Amino acid sequence: MIKKNKPKIAIIGAGLAGLNLARLLGELADVIVFEKSDKVGGRLSTLNEQGFSFDHGAQFFTAKDPAFQTFVKELEMHHAVEQWNARFVELKSGEIQSERVWDKDFPHYVGSPAMNSIAQYLAQNIDIRFKHLITDIKKIKSNWFLKTANSEFGPFDWLIIAIPAEQANDLLPKNLSPKIMLQDVKMQPCFTLMLGYEDESFFDWDAAFVSDSILSWVSVNSSKPNRGKPLTIIVMSTNEWADENLHKPDPIIIREMLNELAKISSKTLKEASFIKLKRWKYANAHRQEKALEIIDYSSNLALCGDWCISGRIESAFMSSLNLANKLKNFTP
Numbered sequence: 371m372i373k374k375n376k377p378k379i380a381i382i383g384a385g386l387a388g389l390n391l392a393r394l395l396g397e398l399a400d401v402i403v404f405e406k407s408d409k410v411g412g413r414l415s416t417l418n419e420q421g422f423s424f425d426h427g428a429q430f431f432t433a434k435d436p437a438f439q440t441f442v443k444e445l446e447m448h449h450a451v452e453q454w455n456a457r458f459v460e461l462k463s464g465e466i467q468s469e470r471v472w473d474k475d476f477p478h479y480v481g482s483p484a485m486n487s488i489a490q491y492l493a494q495n496i497d498i499r500f501k502h503l504i505t506d507i508k509k510i511k512s513n514w515f516l517k518t519a520n521s522e523f524g525p526f527d528w529l530i531i532a533i534p535a536e537q538a539n540d541l542l543p544k545n546l547s548p549k550i551m552l553q554d555v556k557m558q559p560c561f562t563l564m565l566g567y568e569d570e571s572f573f574d575w576d577a578a579f580v581s582d583s584i585l586s587w588v589s590v591n592s593s594k595p596n597r598g599k600p601l602t603i604i605v606m607s608t609n610e611w612a613d614e615n616l617h618k619p620d621p622i623i624i625r626e627m628l629n630e631l632a633k634i635s636s637k638t639l640k641e642a643s644f645i646k647l648k649r650w651k652y653a654n655a656h657r658q659e660k661a662l663e664i665i666d667y668s669s670n671l672a673l674c675g676d677w678c679i680s681g682r683i684e685s686a687f688m689s690s691l692n693l694a695n696k697l698k699n700f701t702p
């Protein structure tokens with residue numbers, strides 16, 4: 371991508387993948403990120419409402435690849451992440467199967483003071499256009515143009531799409547080769563139930579993987595570092611149950627998830643002061659046998675995101691890092 375004048379790059383999506391890519395390419399190119407919502411982070415998200423705070427997307431992460439470990443160290447140095455030494459249990463049929471405390475031997479991290487702090491750290495010095503839902507993309511001669519409901523943006527030398535696979539598929543015109551690579555990527559939905567209480571935690575643990583249930587995960591969100599009071603609890607459904615029940619209205623989903631929470635935790639639940647359901651249509655993605663690298667050098671179009679590898683934070687980072695390295699080494 372070495373050119374006399376700095377190339378102009380448009381990135382769609384200010385999640386971890388889009389932001390990381392923007393920061394890695396920022397020295398070589400003029401980069402603009404288009405984001406449909408009014409904040410950064412995408413699924414790295416935190417809801418603050420009525421004095422309660424919930425990480426209602428990604429919950430925590432681990433770091434395996436050395437490149438990602440280096441990035442996590444940088445985040446730690448800037449206090450954007452901390453280790454979460456949670457009292458962790460595995461629950462099955464209402465019984466604790468195993469328990470341990472997460473520690474520095476295999477660190478589990480969370481954004482600090484909220485999950486979206488990671489995105490906020492990355493977003494510094496990036497030109498982001500918020501509330502810009504891209505509805506159409508067009509290639510005219512060698513340039514890309516992007517459309518929102520009211521405006522058109524361009525020309526751009528390169529277009530990079532960093533949004534969930536199925537949304538990317540909807541955006542891509544029929545005749546482009548990257549579209550074919552998206553056909554087999556199916557993302558899965560998930561329900562997140564958020565519960566806020568005025569009193570102390572009634573669980574003896576902070577985080578639980580759940581099996582044999584319509585629920586997959588329960589955590590005391592307020593037990594994460596730097597969250598403080600009041601008590602907040604996150605309850606997540608399995609992807610399969612969400613898929614089967616997407617058509618049901620919120621009150622029914624909430625009731626079924628609350629009944630199941632009481633069952634698997636063997637607790638009579640007190641009435642929560644705050645209850646809200648979040649429906650994630652595109653929450654997770656299966657692990658790819660081989661990481662997808664989607665770059666079309668003939669049309670100057672590329673895609674990245676967690677789904678290119680697996681539905682995890684580390685994958686969103688690695689997918690954008692791999693793409694940035696490829697683009698940096700490309701000489702047209």
Ligand SMILES: Cc1cc2nc3c(=O)[nH]c(=O)nc-3n(C[C@H](O)[C@H](O)[C@H](O)COP(=O)(O)OP(=O)(O)OC[C@H]3O[C@@H](n4cnc5c(N)ncnc54)[C@H](O)[C@@H]3O)c2cc1C
Nearest residue numbers: 383385386387406412413428429430504653675676682683
């Ligand atoms: C409920 C839930 C629980 C999870 N738990 C974990 C966990 O515990 N650990 C873990 O590692 N991972 C977890 N994940 C996955 C993790 O959140 C993702 O892997 C990661 O955040 C994906 O980042 P991304 O940048 O690829 O995509 P996203 O975060 O989806 O970013 C895409 C961005 O593009 C924007 N966008 C979409 N379409 C358009 C458009 N047309 N125009 C403009 N902008 C657009 C979106 O608003 C969004 O900001 C979880 C996800 C969910 C939903």
